[in-house]
Amino acid sequence: MDVGHRWARHEKNRGEIVKRIVVLGGGFGGLECAIHLRKFKYDVTLVSDRDYFYIYPLSIWIPTGESEFDSVCIPLDKLRQAHGFDFVLGPVSAIEPHENQIAVGNETLQYDYLVLAFGADKVQHEGQEYFHSICGKPEDALVLKKELDRLMSRGSGRIAVGFGGNPKDRTGVRGGPAFELLFNIDHLLRKKRMRDQFTLTFFAPMPRPGIRLGEKALGMMDKMLARLDITKWVGTKIEAFEPDGVLFADGSKLESDLTLFIPANAGKRMLRGSGLPLTEAGFVKINDDCQVEGFENVYAVGDIANIDGPDWRAKQGHLAEAMARIAAFNIHAQVSGSAKRKGYQAHMNIVCVLDTGNGAAFVHRNDKRGVILPLPIVGHWLKKAWGLYCKLSKLKRIPRIPGL
Ligand SMILES: Cc1cc2nc3c(=O)[nH]c(=O)nc-3n(C[C@H](O)[C@H](O)[C@H](O)COP(=O)(O)OP(=O)(O)OC[C@H]3O[C@@H](n4cnc5c(N)ncnc54)[C@H](O)[C@@H]3O)c2cc1C
Structure with missing residues (x-):
């Protein structure tokens, strides 16, 4: 140019x-x-x-x-x-x-x-070469796909998915995409009839990850994790990432064959x-x-x-x-x-359609309340439709709907 x-x-x-x-x-x-x-x-x-x-x-x-x-x-x-x-x-x-x-x-x-x-930028973590993320360079999502495919072709494994915080600023924590990734992996494994061969763990250093969406939303998220047999490992500072898992400040270790992590914004x-x-x-x-x-x-x-x-x-x-x-x-x-x-x-306000692979949850938070509304099946297609709308409207092929 x-x-x-x-x-x-x-x-x-x-x-x-x-x-x-x-x-x-x-x-x-x-x-x-x-x-x-x-x-x-x-x-x-x-x-x-x-x-x-x-x-x-x-x-x-x-x-x-x-x-x-x-x-x-x-x-x-x-x-x-x-x-x-x-x-x-x-x-x-x-x-x-x-x-x-x-x-x-x-x-x-x-x-x-x-x-x-x-x-x-992202908060730096010790051993960050040992996790994969979808929130950094866009191409990293392809590396993550390759690693997930590799583990699935092995037939079994332990997958840990989490997100981190930034003690100096709490506004750039990316919890939503971590949950979406986790639920979509769970859905994929079930579709392939392989879920029994894998353990899925959600981890985060804060004691109540997701609380900014409100108590009700947090309660629903916990129920969903339990229903899908996803273990929750929260409340302890992350010390370092290692080739075979995540080390925490209290000396405990979450063993994992594939660690997916979204560091907070910096x-x-x-x-x-x-x-x-x-x-x-x-x-x-x-x-x-x-x-x-x-x-x-x-x-x-x-x-x-x-x-x-x-x-x-x-x-x-x-x-x-x-x-x-x-x-x-x-x-x-x-x-x-x-x-x-x-x-x-x-x-x-906070608005998102939290995709689960076979549905979604509509999440909304404002000064008055936090709402989480389950949208089985249709929610997944709503998010896909938004994607199409986003592309076409940005290219001026269809009109923009105010606020969307
Ligand atoms: C996986 C994921 C899912 C998300 N889902 C949602 C959601 O469902 N709903 C929602 O509202 N938000 C969502 N978010 C958050 C949302 O994507 C971000 O808040 C948003 O992208 C911020 O927009 P931005 O323009 O500030 O930054 P970005 O979108 O990050 O854009 C930054 C731009 O700057 C360019 N750039 C960076 N450094 C330089 C440089 N030195 N020189 C020149 N160019 C540079 C980059 O190439 C890019 O074009 C999600 C985020 C992630 C990572």
Whole structure:
């Protein structure tokens, strides 16, 4: 991509288009923000180190073979064509907010407004080479599939599935996908009439994993684990991962032939030293408008940002999208001299369809209550339908339903 040429064109149009907006990240937050800034007719450049938008909620089906890797991706070039933003492929290597510029490889891009949306890193664990995850690099889901296939072809084994916390920030714990993976593996083994040959264990360091969904949801989850004969191993700090299991701080060990683990989110390491305000956990400090503290022309949305709100708050794709729309609205208001602003905290809730392979549970948490509603059979197909809707609507082939 000829970055220099594109910026020259932009300079020529400066009188009409006025503002150069750079969005860093092509995930839920970055893509949604670029789409909405384009609706306001700004010249937008989206930068991503992947050439595709990865639909994480659908990736839970890659390890069990129910979805192909490609079916969970949308090429960013197709999205560029559908929405008319510019796309630069490459890793952002530096952000200089006092100079209004960022570096992508050897190129420097200048901006009038910047939106940070490149997600989060993961909490590091000792022995992390001994577990597999679906929440890191997208390609890891394929490695996990290979390992699961290998174990199944052996005919028996011990599988441990868990998630971790971040003592410095509780908002990036990924419990939902861990449960989905666990239930989908259970379903696959039952379908293949192999479940009796395998032990399944769920593990987590916190004493009551999942409690942020509320007492009722936690009770239902416990019943489900018991019904499926899945052992629960919780409440002890994880010391290290080993080739044959997980070692805990009290000296106990969970033996396992295949360990699947989702570490909690941590702030992006590459932001350290950028001059941007960061929390102790490394997330970017923003106000309710999604504007970065101390920087009038820098916004942050999605997993990269520090979010405020009730104790049970959680970073999710739908919140990243809501924050993205809010940032786009507020940038436009700022550029047009309007005093109107929108805030992300009004959108704080947890919504997910927790897939079990042969059904799902609809989970919702807001300030008033936590609800978990079993949706046998139909829930699984609802989540599949959402996946199709997500792809088609992002490509502008069908209209977007507000809030979905
Ligand atoms: C397995 C799984 C299942 C999930 N299920 C759900 C669900 O059912 N519902 C829900 O609401 N949420 C779900 N989530 C959470 C949701 O996916 C995240 O909250 C969401 O992806 C955050 O969006 P984001 O744009 O902040 O970050 P991401 O989606 O992680 O996007 C980050 C983008 O930045 C790019 N990037 C990163 N570093 C750089 C760099 N240095 N230079 C250039 N580009 C860079 C990446 O390539 C990517 O394009 C799930 C997450 C996982 C992992």
